[in-house]
Amino acid sequence: xxxxxxxxxxxxxxxxxxxxxxxxxxxxxxxxxxxxxxxxxxxxxxxxxxxxxxxxxxxxxxxxxxxxxxxxxxxxxxxxxxxxxxxxxxxxxxxxxxxxxxxxxxxxxxxxxxxxxxxxxxxxxxxxxxxxxxxxxxxxxxxxxxxxxxxxxxxxxxxxxxxxxxxxxxxxxxxxxxxxxxxxxxxxxxxxxxxxxxxxxxxxxxxxxxxxxxxxxxxxxxxxxxxxxxxxxxxxxxxxxxxxxxxxxxxxxxxxxxxxxxxxxxxxxxxxxxxxxxxxxxxxxxxxxxxxxxxxxxxxxxxxxxxxxxxxxxxxxxxxxxxxxxxxxxxxxxxxxxxxxx
Numbered sequence: 001x002x003x004x005x006x007x008x009x010x011x012x013x014x015x016x017x018x019x020x021x022x023x024x025x026x027x028x029x030x031x032x033x034x035x036x037x038x039x040x041x042x043x044x045x046x047x048x049x050x051x052x053x054x055x056x057x058x059x060x061x062x063x064x065x066x067x068x069x070x071x072x073x074x075x076x077x078x079x080x081x082x083x084x085x086x087x088x089x090x091x092x093x094x095x096x097x098x099x100x101x102x103x104x105x106x107x108x109x110x111x112x113x114x115x116x117x118x119x120x121x122x123x124x125x126x127x128x129x130x131x132x133x134x135x136x137x138x139x140x141x142x143x144x145x146x147x148x149x150x151x152x153x154x155x156x157x158x159x160x161x162x163x164x165x166x167x168x169x170x171x172x173x174x175x176x177x178x179x180x181x182x183x184x185x186x187x188x189x190x191x192x193x194x195x196x197x198x199x200x201x202x203x204x205x206x207x208x209x210x211x212x213x214x215x216x217x218x219x220x221x222x223x224x225x226x227x228x229x230x231x232x233x234x235x236x237x238x239x240x241x242x243x244x245x246x247x248x249x250x251x252x253x254x255x256x257x258x259x260x261x262x263x264x265x266x267x268x269x270x271x272x273x274x275x276x277x278x279x280x281x282x283x284x285x286x287x288x289x290x291x292x293x294x295x296x297x298x299x300x301x302x303x304x305x306x307x308x309x310x311x312x313x314x315x316x317x318x319x320x321x322x323x324x325x326x327x328x329x330x331x332x333x334x335x336x337x338x339x340x341x342x
Contacts, residue, residue: 001026002033003298004089004097005052007066008040008073008105012126012138013279014287016060016067018100021291023057030299035092040101041108042073045081047088061284064277075108085112096298100124102136103323106306110319113304120297121306121319122290126275129173129328132321133308137287142169142274143179149270150184150217157215163205163257163265167250169274170221173328176274177221182337187216189337190253192223193328198253202260204341209263218257220250289314 005022007015019036026032034052037043050068060067075081089097096118099109102125109119123130128139146168157164166186168176174191181189187208190196205216254267279287286309293307293314306322308315 001030001095001298002035002093003295004035004037004044004092004094005068006037006040006043006097006099006101007068007070007124008099008101008108009070009124010072010102010126010275011065011070012124012275013064013141013277014137014283015065015070015100015124016057016063017137017279017284017287018122018124018291018294019052019067020057020060021288022098022295023052024054025292026295027054030295032295035094036068037088039069039071040073040105041075041081041085042071043069044088045073045075045078045084047084047091049092061288062278064275064279072104074104076111082112082115086115086117089117096120096303098122098294098298102127103130103326106130106319107323110304110323113319118298118301118303119319120294120303121322122294123306123308123322126176127170127173128175129171129326130322131325131327132306132317133310135286135309137279137283137290138275139175140282140286141277141280142176143183144280145274145277146176146180146219146270147183149268149273150180150186150219153217153268154185154215157217160264161214163216163218163254163261163263165218165220165250165254165257165265165267167220167222167267167269167271169270171223172326174221174224175329177219177224178329178333178337181219182340184217184219185340186219186337187213188218188341189334190218190220190224191329191334192221192225194334195225195227197227198256198260202257205257205263206261209261218253220253222249224249 126138126142250267258265
């Protein structure tokens with residue numbers, strides 16, 4: 001078979017491990033030819049390709065990012081984009097397409113599948129917010145990076161008797177903030193699932209300092225929002241999928257904490273540091289398993305599905321289940337984080 005392969009959305013550690021697994025099993029086991037599309041759906045629209053084989057994929061396992069490049073291009077938001085995608089797949093004689101990405105990339109795959117394109121999805125997002133899979137690769141690495149940062153922030157906070165705010169990724173779900181906050185011993189964890197009360201936070205930090213803890217680390221997900229009427233956030237522009245471009249809650253929060261408590265407060269935004277660099281062993285293994293399972297799904301003709309992790313096993317679920325709704329942090333896990341607040 002002649003199989004197309006693309007990576008879309010934000011890059012994350014483990015993408016290259018998926019590509020490597022698809023290519024190796026496709027070429028060595030099934031005798032496939034793999035065609036890589038550059039820069040996600042943009043490459044399909046513009047018919048920009050690169051050949052992928054075992055030799056091309058040597059040495060990429062520990063590399064972050066994606067050798068195919070990525071973008072947030074939405075064919076359904078580009079005039080003629082869907083027709084261009086279909087024309088490219090026909091011109092390249094693509095028998096099936098494997099799309100690696102998050103909610104938006106797989107959402108496009110699901111829609112194209114409904115129009116007759118044979119497609120299999122591989123879930124990717126460091127936010128870990130895709131339904132129907134326990135974990136997505138990249139999440140483990142992002143949590144480790146954030147935890148390491150929090151460990152470092154503790155020592156400088158203690159040296160200067162400061163409150164340090166650490167902003168991490170998490171648009172709609174606070175998985176990174178919650179896991180890293182628990183692992184790093186944060187004084188407070190603020191997530192999108194639960195609007196925060198700035199007054200209550202400042203009272204808790206003040207009480208903490210009065211007990212002799214003159215240093216605190218507050219972890220906040222980029223998508224966290226204050227309770228209505230307590231703080232004002234500036235409006236931001238939107239991307240091709242209609243998502244507001246986030247970032248900046250940490251700085252606003254640090255200013256408010258210092259103004260309301262009098263404690264010297266600083267912000268650190270980890271940003272792309274969480275998405276870049278070498279994937280952890282867990283993410284390398286999970287990504288490799290996903291890639292191998294995706295090529296099997298293609299050869300089984302099980303299109304319109306997404307590979308997923310379920311109780312330690314790799315399974316297939318309908319793409320609709322994966323992108324139908326976001327997976328948010330459960331209240332029990334947030335309760336664990338709350339045990340150590342203040």
